[in-house]
Amino acid sequence: MQRFDLTEDNMHELVLSLRGEPGKDQQASRRVAGIIREVRAGGDEALVSFTREFDAPGFDAAHLKVEAGEIESALAAAPGPLVEALKLAAENIRMFHQHELRGDWTAPMRQNQMLGQRMIPVDRAGLYVPGGGADYPSSLLMTVVPAQVAGVGEIFICTPPDSEGGTSQAVLAAAALLEVDEMYRVGGAQAIAAMAYGTETIRPADIICGPGNIYVTEAKRQVFGCVGIDSLAGPSEVLIIADDAAAPDLLAADLLAQVEHGSGAIAVLVSWSEALLEQVQTATASLQQELEMDRTLLDQVSLVLAAGDDPLELAIGFSNSFAPEHLQIHTVQPEQDVHKITAAGAVFLGEDVCTAYGDYIIGTNHVLPTAGTARYDSALSVENFLRKVAVISLIPATVSELTPPLVEIARAEGLRAHAWAAELRQERFGLPPEVEKE
Numbered sequence: 113m114q115r116f117d118l119t120e121d122n123m124h125e126l127v128l129s130l131r132g133e134p135g136k137d138q139q140a141s142r143r144v145a146g147i148i149r150e151v152r153a154g155g156d157e158a159l160v161s162f163t164r165e166f167d168a169p170g171f172d173a174a175h176l177k178v179e180a181g182e183i184e185s186a187l188a189a190a191p192g193p194l195v196e197a198l199k200l201a202a203e204n205i206r207m208f209h210q211h212e213l214r215g216d217w218t219a220p221m222r223q224n225q226m227l228g229q230r231m232i233p234v235d236r237a238g239l240y241v242p243g244g245g246a247d248y249p250s251s252l253l254m255t256v257v258p259a260q261v262a263g264v265g266e267i268f269i270c271t272p273p274d275s276e277g278g279t280s281q282a283v284l285a286a287a288a289l290l291e292v293d294e295m296y297r298v299g300g301a302q303a304i305a306a307m308a309y310g311t312e313t314i315r316p317a318d319i320i321c322g323p324g325n326i327y328v329t330e331a332k333r334q335v336f337g338c339v340g341i342d343s344l345a346g347p348s349e350v351l352i353i354a355d356d357a358a359a360p361d362l363l364a365a366d367l368l369a370q371v372e373h374g375s376g377a378i379a380v381l382v383s384w385s386e387a388l389l390e391q392v393q394t395a396t397a398s399l400q401q402e403l404e405m406d407r408t409l410l411d412q413v414s415l416v417l418a419a420g421d422d423p424l425e426l427a428i429g430f431s432n433s434f435a436p437e438h439l440q441i442h443t444v445q446p447e448q449d450v451h452k453i454t455a456a457g458a459v460f461l462g463e464d465v466c467t468a469y470g471d472y473i474i475g476t477n478h479v480l481p482t483a484g485t486a487r488y489d490s491a492l493s494v495e496n497f498l499r500k501v502a503v504i505s506l507i508p509a510t511v512s513e514l515t516p517p518l519v520e521i522a523r524a525e526g527l528r529a530h531a532w533a534a535e536l537r538q539e540r541f542g543l544p545p546e547v548e549k550e
Contacts, residue, residue: 113393113413118382118430119420127434130380130414131349131484137326144301144330151305156312162302167244168277171297175277176313178284178295186284197473198286202253204475209261212494218503225510228503233263234340237497238307238317241271242324243299247280250471254478255322255492256290262497267292268317270307272299300324304331308339321492323479342496346483347376350467351436353427353449356385358442359463363388364395366440366466368405371412382416382430384423389415428452435486438467455486512542 116126150158156173163171187195218228239255242248252269259267269292271283279297287295296314298306304324310316319340320332332341350370354363363381370379383389393415400410418427428449431439435455443449446461453459457480458470471478479492506514515538522530 113396113410113415115389115393116414116416118416118418118426120426120429123426123430123433126416126430127484130378130434137330140326140330141334144327144334147301147327148305148309148331148334151302151311152309159298159302159306159311159314162300163273163298166272166300168273168275171273171277173313175273176296176298178279178297180293182279183284183288183293183295186281187288190281190285194282195285195289198249198253198289201250201473201475202257202286202289204473205253205257205477206261208475209258209477209494212258213261223510223513224507225514226505226507230501230503232499232501233265234318234497234499235264236266236268236315236317237264238320238339239267239269240299240303240307240320240322240324240328241269241283242322242328243272243274243280243283247282249280249282249286250478251323252283252286252292253290256287256292258477258492258494259321259497260290262494264497266294268294268296268314270296270298270303270314272303273297299328301327301331304328304335308335319497321479321496340496342479342492343481343485343489344483345479345481346485347378348373348438349378349380349436349482350438350440351380351382351431351434352440352442353424353431354381354383354385354388354442355424355444356383356388357444358383358388360388360391360395361399362463362466363392363442364399366468367392367396367413368399368403368409369466369468370438371409372405377412378414379412380414380416380434380436382418382427384418384427386417389417424449425452431456435481435484437480437482437486438470440466457481457486457491506541508541508543511538515542 118126147162156176159176160171160173214231216228216230218226221227237259241252256267269287271279273279304320306314307317307320317339321342323345329344333344348370350366352363352366367379367381371377381392396413397410400407420426432454437457439453439456440460441449442463450459450461458476460466460470470476477491477493481489515534518534519531
């Protein structure tokens, strides 16, 4: 575990020290660019070749598409408690995202122009569910449900196969539960390329959403523009602000739960109690041994001592600068402190809740902005799958009133055809001159 002191003067440097300088991995970028080129040129054959190289040596094209019967059978065979847990999670996620829905609207404006906005779902969404080292049915729920709530007509999933070429039964069961029957066994940058450009088997998507590793993220970066994406996710992270009354055992559990995500995960505890930091350090090391976790994961835990006249304000300022994916507030009055937070993916108030609830069951989405992007980005939501289309109509009086100022602006910009297009409409559809004079 690392120990740091936080002051007003070193806040920016400490953020960089904990997260590292932003930038692109040039080696990964070149590798991904090559994969995308090969998938665009080789289609299914390239997908099979890369899947053999990275995931399942014996993989063949016949197993690329998951049959609907296999998806249904997984749900029938899944343990009852797991099915009930997935149902509960899906219900909570659906209820949360339904609150995000905004309907179409139309309203008259000051010059009697009628303006409105239509919310139109994308036609086809490709959702990436990571795999490999672990199974993530929760990520399937978190990506599929908001797409369904938005009204997306076609939803399909790409997820990497295991070493034997199969698919996680828990992931298949979750897909069956949500009635998703289009799924492909392909992962990594090759999956993103297939979703963006299509192959003989996989039709391209309008938007690609879902978390993944550095190669998935880089592939999303490179295909953006040809297809929409949700965000560029980095390693998972949590920042916890805790006062001297916080429980060391809970903090230790939450820090280890975060670094359990693996390489690159970041877990930071900020407190103004040196005694608490000492207790958490001891408790974290003890819990790591008890859970038989890799000891090197402790290197990803950072304990930060906030110093100054108002250490709570300093900790909150640091959090806003860090812009964490997950923020937990363990203070006397977290409901008040949260109003000072301006940048975070999700905020968990009080010691009776933690990031794990958001990862699985509460209902908020766990696809969150990472790497400081919470400064300008938000969690995956219904809006990622919706297009906002403006709708405009005019009446003769409005044409007459708005054309002259339009022409002034168009001429100032040197766009004579713009001016002429409006003047034609004033002549043809505007009020007659005698009416205008009245």
